[in-house]
Amino acid sequence: MSKIARQSIQTTVFSYIGVLLGYLNVLWLYPYALNATELGTFRTIQDLGLLFVPFAQLGVGHGITRFFPKLERHQSAFLTYSLGFSLLGFTMVALAFFGLKEQIVDLFASNSPEVIDFLGIVLLVTLFALLSSVLDAYGRSYLKVAIPTFFREVFLRLLTSVLIGAYLLGWIDFDRVMQGLVAVYGLALFGVLFYLVWLGKIQLDFNWKNFPPGFRSSFVRFSLITFLATAASTLIMKIDSIMVSSMVSLEANAIYSIAFYMALVVELPRRAISQVSMPVIADHFSKNEIPAINALYRQISNRQLYICMLLFALIWCNIDSIYHFVPNREIYQAGKWVVFYIALGKIFDVAFSVNSEILVFSNYYRFNLVLTIAMSILIIGVNYWLIPIFGIEGAAIGSAAVMLAFNLIKYSYLKAKLQLDPFSRETLKILLVGVPTFLVMFVDGDRLDPMLMIASRTIMIMGIFLGTSRLLGVGKEEWKWIRSKLKKSGP
Template sequence: MKQIAKQSILTTLSSYLGVLIGYFNVLWLLPYALQPEQIGIFRTIQDMGLLFVPFAQLGVGNGITRFYPKVKENQFSFFTLSLVITIIGFVVVMAMFFLFKDLIIDTFAKNSPEVIDFLAVVILITLFAVLNSILDAFCRSFLKVAVPAFFREVVLRLLSAVLILIYLIKWIDFNQMMWGLAGIYFLALLGMIVYMIQEKIFQLRFRFKTFPSGLLSDFMKFSLITLLATTGSMLIMKIDSLMVTAMIGLDANAIYTIAFSIAVVIEMPRRAISQVVMPIVSEHFEKGEISQIDKLYKEVAVHQLLLCSFIFLAIWMNIDSLYHYVPNNTVYEMGKWVVLWIGLGKLTDVLFSINSEIIVFSKHYVFNITATLIMSIAVIVLNLLLIPIFGINGAAMASFMAMIIFNLVKFLYIQQRLQLNPFSIDILKILGLSGLLWLMHYFSAGLMPNGFWSIVVNILLLIAMYVGGIFLLDIAKPNRDRLIKKIKEVRS
């Protein structure tokens, strides 16, 4: 757990530095520099490009983590093979893209025709992002997740801010800025290559015949099956935004995008922990250490729920003040309830701990086909049903409901097949504490005018009550005691 904690802390720091930059971009810079329909184009093109990434990757990212322990002696040939497979996957996906290009154009032609002008940018974003995902996965096998997280969470957002500022001072026009989106993904890829060369973990070797017998077929089988799980996660992240653009319009997607960006920060600790936990889970399965996986399952559930519940409460208690500072806030504050539904969806994912990682690296990974099929159908059908009735709120509700279905299916399967359970009494305590604090805020809301001091007071009160509740209810006592002991050692 110490190794996980160290890398998770470094990754989380990058994540939250990225969040600060991202909040500046989304809550102030984008609404200030761009019109709502331009924001819609800006985010739709990115979302479309990133939606193609798991398809082009062919699941190789998870395959690297699963099979790396078996090929350490031929690790760079394995790395090279992964890149070759990914490039082939990209070519196949782009062939499908051009085959169905007319259908894609028809989907956006009525409500968002401007998207059609930048489909080439989508292709470039997909190419650079999918190659970066393979480098990220290979670094993860070495438990080097902090620097890749820095490029992913900080560098991309910082370059996006620079790009928008260059447009704002009129050095480039909007079309050039959109092409610049592809450029920032290329720069992030270049930075990762330089980092890996410096760490001596980037070498191209084409000795594919040195692998153990049967490994390549097992690797491809595993990768293609886990492709569905990765695709499912990406679908629930991106499909609602694209469907809002197609069914309502670019203005609506701008409102939805800003709300989604406020809520998505809730899951940052989970994403950081997941990056470090994946190779650990893979190693435990390789050694048959099921009891260690069960322990990890429960510990991760408690700690990430503890962190993410606090973030959710901090955001929701200050939601009106956050929108108060958004330029043209009368337009964008319509997304307030999107924040709530997406936030609850993220908490649902956090609550069920590392269920996806456990399935992916167990011998039952084929179940991903069933789970992802159920989730994909659910998210698309729910969006089609709820968007016409509730608009952007319907899209958020669809994501929340699909996330519940997806996680329940995986939880029940893990419990049946592996007899593992992430829940403990601490989970109930955290949910009870969070619910109580939410009720207290509900009855005290509106006592202060929206603005900076309202945020400060709310955060300070939340910290005091949340930390007090943790000690009063004795939540996560073993790890809390270790933390206090280390603090005392540092002070002495």
């Protein structure tokens, strides 16, 4: 875990800096500078662009991670081959986009016609995000995760802040804001590219004939099989926002997006650990080290669940006070229960640990493909059923329910096929530590200043969490690990 720990702590630091910037953007700057319709348009175009990325990537990201350990040389040729393959995928996505443009326009014409004026921006966002994702996967194979995370989580949000700030100051109009979104993703791509060039990891090499026998065909076959699973996973994450815009309104999507972002902080430890664990899992599978995979599987589950339960309690128990600082909160506070249901779905996900990553790099990756496609179809159907009944809360409930079902099936399959299990008595202890902290939300603090309310409830939550942890003997390894890695990452 040494390489994982070192990179994950740096990645987590950048991720949380990104979260801080994201909170300032989403909870204050966006609703202050943009009206609800403009904010809904901004997020819908962004989500559409990112939704197309895995379809264009054709599974190249996972393919790089799986096949990189098999190469002793010719890594630069492998990168150019991967980039060429993904650009072929982008070309197909672009042709499909233009071919189906009339249907896409019809999707938004009734409830969100403002989106139609900016559909041309979508493909450019897709292209730059696509190239960034391929470079991220390449850097991840060298266990170089932290700096690409900086450009993705911090730099991108900082540039977006500048863009929206320029609109707030009256320097540009909203049309220029949407066009500037392309420049933001382009500059983030250039940053990752410059970093990898500086490390000496990128050279132009189009000599693709020197790969080991059968390497290219195996890489393409694996990538094409896994790309549908990756695309379906992204569809599961992004479809809510797009369906809320098309079925309700852009204002509803603005409310949903702010609530979704509040809940997203719960899963940040998983996102950081998952990125650096993937090449390690791939390496263990290449050596058939199943017990090592199970140990990693369980350790990550316990570590993530312990930290994420605390984050969930801190957010939910302070939710009303957090909304107090959102401009026009009388509009956006309607998403309060969206925060709860999305965060609950994230807790399901972190508890079941890196089951998706294990499936992708095992011999059972085809099952992950079938399951993910089935789940993406299910969530669309659930949203069509629940959104007309419960509005934006229906989309959140559907996401949490599908996330639980998704993970239960993957858990059962891995246990049956590989005898892998992330759960133990430690899992139950962690739940017994985390659940009582939610009682703090019933403490009456309506008369207090919102900032004082957040401070007092946070102190109470931390007291209950740490006290119960000590009583049940939980969290010693987690806190020891956090302290040691913070010390290592210091000057």
